Amino acid sequence: AGLKKVTDDMKTHKNPTLRQGPKPFKAAAPQTAPKPGKPAVQAPAAAAKKPPVFELQDKRWAIEYQEGNKNIEVADTNLKQTVYAFKCNNCVIKVKNKLNSITLDSCKKTAIVFDDVVSSLEFINCQSVQGQVMGKVPTISIDKTDGCLIYLSKDSLDTEIVTAKSSEMNVLVPKDDGDFTEFALPEQFKTTWDGSKFNTVQTDIA
Template sequence: MDPQPGVLDLSRADAAPKALFAEINSKGLGITGGLKKVTNDMKTHKNPDLRQHAPVPFKAKQPPTFKPMGKPKAAPKMPPKLVLEGKKWIVEYQENQNNLVIDNTEMKQTIYIYKCTKSALIVKGKINSIVLDSCKKMGVAFESVVSGVEIINSDSIQVQAQGTMPNVSIDKTDGCLVYLSKECLDCQIVSAKSSEMNVARPKGDDSGDFDEYPISEQFRTFWDEKKKTFVSESAEQMG
């Protein structure tokens, strides 16, 4: 029965090698008697004329060509946005806006500020939290937050609490000034991979002025034999 098209006939594929090996086994070295012999005039080591070849013409390599790179295309400018989506206020791509206001807030609402530049935002009422992400030269003043304020991947940021604020998180930010009110002097500030951070607290009088203090950027870590653990202290404590 002939094999189906496209299917390898293994029985026929093995037939030729098997026949060759069978002939070798039967004839031994005598199987080479039927091969064509090579005479001396066909051997290159005895006939130098056979080793002569026409010279290959030299062809210089062309230097690689490089296309000049054009200027990278600027990212398309996104439209500014200030809307309430569910329980989250979205403030995006605001530029050179110093009169942004969010009012009619609720305590369960949050505010997410993204890629805003050279602008200022005022938040009225008590909200849950505020996040500033990838902003530059941005200022935010608010009454009170329940959870806290987070600043990440930003540059030259100012935030001011007029009421309560339990904590502030500063991450990957260069240049940040946090104004505390009398109601949030116990605020905890946690920072990481940031520089030029300062915190301002109101003076004891009623002048409305603030005293400004730097937040340490450098720390020394050492083993405390009494506490049996590693302890970190700021550069100011080292001095």
């Protein structure tokens, strides 16, 4: 008498949904530590642009970090002074009178025009540079330079040209009519063993 009446909506054979038990328990997947993100790659800071220099330092004319200056002129020189141009880009340097030596180091698209040098004209680590001697220069040195054009004068045809690790080197020799004839300096060499020593000769690039 104490039992409750079972109505039709409580009968499982009339309500199939009542036969569906709760979904089986599934253990939660273990939590994994979040993968650390890749640190942001920071672009290297651009090197601070250095101010141009053009001054006489003791016995050396320092011409440094010049950009696009076509009117650099060194006029007050003597035999004890030198000219040192460093990291000049797209410049023209004119040197008057006679001095000891001239060096272009790490310059690009830069030309040097000078009268007379007692010692040497040197190009080191340069790209697309030019040199023109109006008087005499005993020695021209081209080292680790790609693209070098040398204009000789009639008084400097006996100059010695020393090259190392360089390419695209051309020397222009003056003709009687004032024009120039261009000659390419050798860049390629062939070495053979003759049984007692090595012999090296220059080879023409095809």
